[in-house]
Structure formats: structure tokens, C-alpha cells
Amino acid sequence: MIDLDALGNAILAGERAALARAITLAESRRADHRELAQALLQRLLPHSGKAIRVGITGVPxxxxxxxxxxxxxxxxxxxxxVAVLAVDPSSTRTGGSILGDKTRMARLAVDPNAYIRPSPSSGTLGGVAAKTRETMLLCEAAGFDVVLVETVGVGQSETAVADLTDFFLVLMLPNAGDELQGIKKGIIELADMIAVNKADGAGATVARAAAAQYKAALHILAPASALWSTPVVTISGLTGDGLDTLWAKIEDHRARFEAKGLIVEKRRQQDVKWMWAMVQDRLQARLRHDPALKARTPKLEAAVASGETTPTLAADEIARALGL
Incomplete structure (x- = not known):
């Protein structure tokens, strides 16, 4: 039997083994584990929410x-x-590698003030992101005051990470001419800052030129908030150049939005959005696992495909079976 009081106190004391155990509990598919995890999260909720949450994305x-x-x-x-968490939609199909996450960030992996956790290795993207959100709350309760959420995959995961965080950073390659052609407007609209990486050595000049092009492209888009215009900076992840400027801008954003109460408001909206995402996940789980529905849905799909029944009537039958 798990002593939730003892586990909660150990997490608040910053014990990494207790944190890892709680995260494993939250990621479990077992119903009894999920209940325990939710009871633990409820107890720790007043001690979470103080971290700066930064989402980070970028092309491969x-x-x-x-x-x-x-x-x-x-x-x-x-x-x-610092806690580093990952949201990886590909892990819903193929599984992720914990060792992979550790070796990709060699310095942080051995830093006593850092904690790296990959995304769960199964479930829908919504489920993976929801587990990441719960992991984030547990890390905050354990005293981590900066949470970096990395999107490992592409597509939907960018929106998922933006919905988990306070600040969304988009990393770009220096070859802006090619990049701008294929840039997804939706991602740029999500961005709170663009950082052109690899601005070191011979690449520094190219990166500055790329940054100028990104700035020009951003002028076309209306700012998401009157409080903030998306800045473009150049950095080098290899040498660390520009990271001080990058972090100063994240802190500036935090100060401006916190002063207006907008961080709290944004997080409340995110919580409501995740509630509905979890409802959707629960309904999909019923569809996948309910024996009667599993037997009936292929027949309904075939009937719709052959034109024997309409999509609406088939959907109504499924809804009735779900008790809707």
C-alpha cells in the first residue's frame, strides 16, 4: 500500500526517487494507480504552479x-x-528511449539541479501531453522552478506543447531562404520568440541574415498580444552565445504578463482545454475497449462505406451505446 502522505512529503523535500515513483504512478494505465496519482496531485496542487514553463520546438x-x-x-x-520534459507523438506508435533522452543532453543528465523525463511510450497524443502536464506539476512541487517542455515530434505536438506552457520558443535554422518557403504560419503564430540557432563560426553571418528575414516575415502577422511583439534572436546551442539574451527576454515576458494576471488566466484556460481533451480520450478508450462497441463499429464502418447507412445514423448508434 502506498503511503500518499509520506510520498507527498518526500516530493516536497525534493527527493528524486520519490518524484520518479510519483511520475511512474501518474503514467500507469492501471485504474488503481491513476486514482492514487490523482489523490497525490490534489494534495500537491497548492505547491505547484510557481515555475516558468517554456515550450521549445524546431525542425529536425x-x-x-x-x-x-x-x-x-x-x-x-x-x-x-530545471526539469526537462518531452512530448513525442511518435512515441505513441514506436515507444521512446529513456537512455536516448539522457545521452542527448549529456551535461544536464549528470547535473544535480536538473531532471530529464521523456514522454510516456504509449497512448494518444492528448494522453501523452496530459501525462506530461501531470509530470510538470509533480516537478514543480519538488522545487523545480523552470520547466522546459520539448516537442520531439512534429505537427500536433507543437500545439500540445504551446497549450502546456507559458512561453513558446521556436528554434530555426540559419538557411532562412529555404526555411521561409516551408514555414508553417500556424507555428509562427504560436511563437513567443524565434531563435535562429547555430550562430557560431562561419554560420554567425548567415544566422544574422536569417534573423532579419524572420523579423520581416513577422511584421505581416498581427501580434497575439498588445503586451508583446515576438522577438527574433540569434543563439548558438554549441557555444552558449546568446542564451543570456534569450533568457532575459523570457523573464521580461514573464514579468509583463504576470503583472497583468495573464499567466494565471492563460493557465486556467489551458486547464479547461485539457479537461475536455481528457474527456475525449476517455470516450476513445471506451470505443477501443468496450467489447460490444468493438464488435459493432467495424460493421457500422462497412455500412457507411457501402452507402447502406448515413454517417449521422451510424454516429447516433455509437453515441447511444456510449450512453450519450
């Missing part, structure tokens, strides 16, 4: 891991406690 090859390793090490050097 942009140097996310190197940058997070360097940024995290810079922050622990300033006295922060």
Missing part, C-alpha cells in the same frame, strides 16, 4: 537537444532547478 536538425542542454546548464548555473 535545428539542434533542440544541444540548445536545451546548454540553456538548462546556463540556468542551473544561475541557481535555478
Amino acid at each position: 536538425g535545428v539542434g533542440k537537444s544541444t540548445t536545451i542542454d546548454a540553456l538548462g546548464s546556463y540556468l542551473t548555473g544561475l541557481g535555478h532547478k
